[in-house]
Amino acid sequence: MDVAQVAAPAATPVASQILIDGEWRAAEAEGTFHAENPAKGEALPLAFPISRWSDCDAALDAATKAAAELRNIEPAKIAAFLEAYAANIEAAADSIVAAAAEETALPVTPRLKDVELPRTTNQLRQAASAAREESWRRPILDLEKNIRSCFSPIGPVVVFGPNNFPFAFNGVSGGDFAAAIAAGNPVIAKAHPLHPNTTRLLGEQAFKAVEQTGLPPATVQLIYNVSNENGLKLVGDPRVGAIGFTGSRNAGLHLRVAAEEAGHPIYLEMSSINPVIFLPGALAERREQLAQELTDSCLAGSGQFCTSPNLLLVVETPESKSQTEAFLAQVAKSFSERPPQPLLSAAGRKQLHDGVMALMKAGAQLVTGGNIAPGEGYRYANTLLRATAEQFLASPHDLQREIFGNATLVVTVNTQEELQSILRLLEGNLTGTIYSAKSGADDDTYNTIAPLLREKVGRLLNDKMPTGVAVSPAMNHGGPFPATSHPGFTSVGIPTSITRFAKLDCYDAVRPERLPAILKDTITNPSTWRLINGTWVKG
Amino acid sequence: MDVAQVAAPAATPVASQILIDGEWRAAEAEGTFHAENPAKGEALPLAFPISRWSDCDAALDAATKAAAELRNIEPAKIAAFLEAYAANIEAAADSIVAAAAEETALPVTPRLKDVELPRTTNQLRQAASAAREESWRRPILDLEKNIRSCFSPIGPVVVFGPNNFPFAFNGVSGGDFAAAIAAGNPVIAKAHPLHPNTTRLLGEQAFKAVEQTGLPPATVQLIYNVSNENGLKLVGDPRVGAIGFTGSRNAGLHLRVAAEEAGHPIYLEMSSINPVIFLPGALAERREQLAQELTDSCLAGSGQFCTSPNLLLVVETPESKSQTEAFLAQVAKSFSERPPQPLLSAAGRKQLHDGVMALMKAGAQLVTGGNIAPGEGYRYANTLLRATAEQFLASPHDLQREIFGNATLVVTVNTQEELQSILRLLEGNLTGTIYSAKSGADDDTYNTIAPLLREKVGRLLNDKMPTGVAVSPAMNHGGPFPATSHPGFTSVGIPTSITRFAKLDCYDAVRPERLPAILKDTITNPSTWRLINGTWVKG
Secondary structure: OOOOOOOOOOOOOOOOOEEEOOEEEOOOEEEEEOOEEOOOOEEOOOOEEEEOHHHHHHHHHHHHHHHHHHOOOOHHHHHHHHHHHHHHHHHOHHHHHHHHHHHHOOOHHHHHHHHHHHHHHHHHHHHHHHHHHOHHHOOEEEOOOOEEEEEEEOOOEEEEOOOOOOOOOOOOOOHHHHHHHHOOOOEEEEOOOOOHHHHHHHHHHHHHHHHHHOOOHHHEEEEOOEOHHHHHHHHOOOOOOEEEEEOOHHHHHHHHHHHHHOOOOEEEEOOOOOOEEEOHHHHHHHHHHHHHHHHHHHHHHHHOOOOOOOEEEEEOOOOOHHHHHHHHHHHHHHHHHOOOOEOOOHHHHHHHHHHHHHHHHOOOEEEEOOOEOOOOOOEEOOEEEEEEHHHHHHOHHHHOOOOOOOEEEEEEEOOHHHHHHHHHHOOOEEEEEEEOOOOOOOHHHHHHHHHHHHHHEEEEEEOOOOOOOOOOOOOOOOOOOOOEOOOOOOOOOOOHHHHHHEEEEEEEOOOHHHOOHHHOOOOOOOOOEEEEOOEEEEO | OOOOOOOOOOOOOOOOOEEEOOEEEOOOEEEEEEEEEOOOOEEEEEEEEEEOHHHHHHHHHHHHHHHHHHOOOOHHHHHHHHHHHHHHHHHOHHHHHHHHHHHHOOOHHHHHHHHHHHHHHHHHHHHHHHHHHOHHHOOEEEOOOOEEEEEEEOOOEEEEOOOOOOOOOOOOOOHHHHHHHHOOOOEEEEOOOOOHHHHHHHHHHHHHHHHHHOOOHHHEEEEOOEOHHHHHHHHOOOOOOEEEEEOOHHHHHHHHHHHHHOOOOEEEEOOOOOOEEEOHHHHHHHHHHHHHHHHHHHHHHHHOOOOOOOEEEEEOOOOOHHHHHHHHHHHHHHHHHOOOOEOOOHHHHHHHHHHHHHHHHOOOEEEEOOOEOOOOOOEEOOEEEEEEHHHHHHOHHHHOOOOOOOEEEEEEEOOHHHHHHHHHHOOOEEEEEEEOOOOOOOHHHHHHHHHHHHHHEEEEEEOOOOOOOOOOOOOOOOOOOOOEOOOOOOOOOOOHHHHHHEEEEEEEOOOHHHOOHHHOOOOOOOOOEEEEOOEEEEO
16 A cells, blocks of 8 residues: 655656446546656656545445356356456466566566466466366255355455565456455455556456456456555445455554454465575585575565565584585675666665664674665665574564565574574464485484474475465465464465355255255266265265 | 452352363462352352463463474374263263353253253264364375475464353363364363353363373363453463454454454354344244244243344235234243243343343334343343334344343334345344245245345354254354354364364475375375365375
């Protein structure tokens, strides 16, 4: 909800249209904003509206109608929409990628075009398969007692996408969108103000798919921005079913209060520093390779990944201190040699710098970087800091501050006791990684620390950087607070992510002909897994 | 957390012991309280302590240790505990039932001994089966990507039981307790102050089972009461994993704020008026039988059931008005003829009377009852009120106020439009019931209104009163806010209820020998259902 209110270029065009109830129309705006090209630090020409409450109100009314209509629409039709949308995105890929590159300065290759866009269409297609299969509804039949239950759509879902993934987490195309639609809900997408034009272009393809497949017009609606006050009012409105949010902890927690006062589930993905532990045997075996992998992971997307490693715990023995130093020297060298890529915004760069300064104030020592980088756009020098375990244990709160961007803190750890104490003091994170010797030399340490790390993270990795988040049914892109608002849910991974946007519907002694198709004794969909009298069966 | 601070009998004995870290010991108390015999309105002799924070602190420390130990304990051992506990309860049934009858005035037969106690031990045994089977952990294996996930224990669970089910929802023996333990978590039970002695006796059997089966001593801990301030501090403590609460909306929402500030999932079951709709064809067919069923359901446990019908919507046609009147006359007659049973407390009776007065102030007309009943104990006349649909639509908030106890509001409805409008204005409820003609005469109306009712309730029933809550895997004892805090969870129904007390743990590229047994390629437990590459398989 942070409005990037940049000075508009001289000739301000009319603000872009919002999508409400099947119509692209002018917003009832209380202002406009412009995105920027972060590679140049210049405002872009298109103006976007900051909607008044009346736009939200209209979207909520239309979504309420659409939600009721969607309940009577075949899942196959919802699947067809998701697939048509994926195809439309592919057909319009060049212009969408160009817009995103302009608004985010993320590289076209190997990021926007080659990785994030295919990942996004893949996600939409997986959601389509799940919608068609219907197993996400987890039907349970107790035939003896004639009690049956399944998940059903929860109602209109408001999705707030983050700044860092203009496609894969976008409110109108990302994981929350795909999950909410697959569950049979209409979505009101709120664009992230750093990439409104990308969102507009995606919204166009989404609405085209709505028309192609004959879904209710308000299945997909799009607004670009609202005041903080109206954002809170929106998530607290009784017409809302649930909310998906990816972004800052501060904004997320404010939205949560408003949503929960109204009784709406809200799923927040907030902050994570993604600890990566290097045990000494791993460094002895493959120090150079690990330094390389680590650098790639830390600097991918200028470190603006939810799963970017911001905290490294390098464990050393009295004998391995020189190895630690060689490892860190290599990482520092790579950090300083690679040209810093632009960050997403001036505000983000300022927060990053403030974070680096705060870490230093808390005792961290600067190894490289720590300054705004020269040249065009919002660049910040790739930054490595270090601290000792003693220092970390003295200021555990300040030294696990999230630093969103290309800065990483290394903590050198001398004893298992120190390591255990640090792990006990960690807040919840999305991921936690342990690199250990292939020889088994680190296994004793691994076995001691893995259970402690396990408690603090949603996804535990071995010998692999956390920045890749595969769209797998077994994925957990979630974790204990403050990484997310509930450690039992994931925002990535289909069909698991879909049930977030569902309510549990039980039918007790309901007459056979009145049961929904998925709960009748004989099911027509041959693909659906159902738990009948304790046994999972299909068809 | 409402402390029943009744004047103590003259010779106050030493307060009963609390159970902390495997030891029955004196509380560090800041006061004591006495339960009452609601059938007589007299305080009972046993004194129970109001614990200071130091007791909570000790319980939290012990639970933290127990949680870590439980993670390495075979599920079969947890199952054995639950079964031993069930057997212990049965062996001590006479004294437990006697204590509950004394503290609650609920009938021994057909309630405490014949229904609630067997239901409680059945629940514990179902939880044992689920713990042994392990399917509740919902293991998902993506073998190609080597990503695996399952649910794992969330950490120490604090359970607050309600006043109305001294066994089946008790913090130390009920559904939340069974689910939290089956998931592998230690429980800190907070007794309801209206039945501390029942809770003490159950706690003794629970701890005996802990010792019999060699679980960590702090697997079950018990305190009787704390100040509101310490209750909030308890649920907000970082050592807590999750909280289960059944009780009033006001207390629940305060606890939620404290729990969520600390990032803990909290599951609230709060208020529900359980609308029951009578369509005209049903009354034409079986009016007398339905009046009987309805009376039984409304007055069971003096109406102090979460699923008690507090709102009846009787639909009439111009021709069926006399039928409605005959139906209501019969219900009113039964209400007035059956002797009112004692309510659980003086405070509950006052709230009930205040609720009845509030309904009347909002326009409801008293048909029968509406006064404190003469005789011993906390009795209130069985109360029936009526209002028109017009009145309901004019004051929908005030006329759907929860009235916990033996009072029910009938709303007579003349048109389908009125009925639809009422359903649209209903808050979330645990249950919603529709009685319709067996002949099919009401089917058109059913088909119009069922989708509207469906959105407002967790469990939809046909031709059956909602007061029976079967312990079935397909049960949903949950529903949209304010019935509960999240419409995707149920507190009754194993294994579904168990996952509330779990976090989702993903393993990404973790080496095979380091995976938990449930996620290895080959599983040793032949009973566990796992989703492997999209197919549910066992063994």
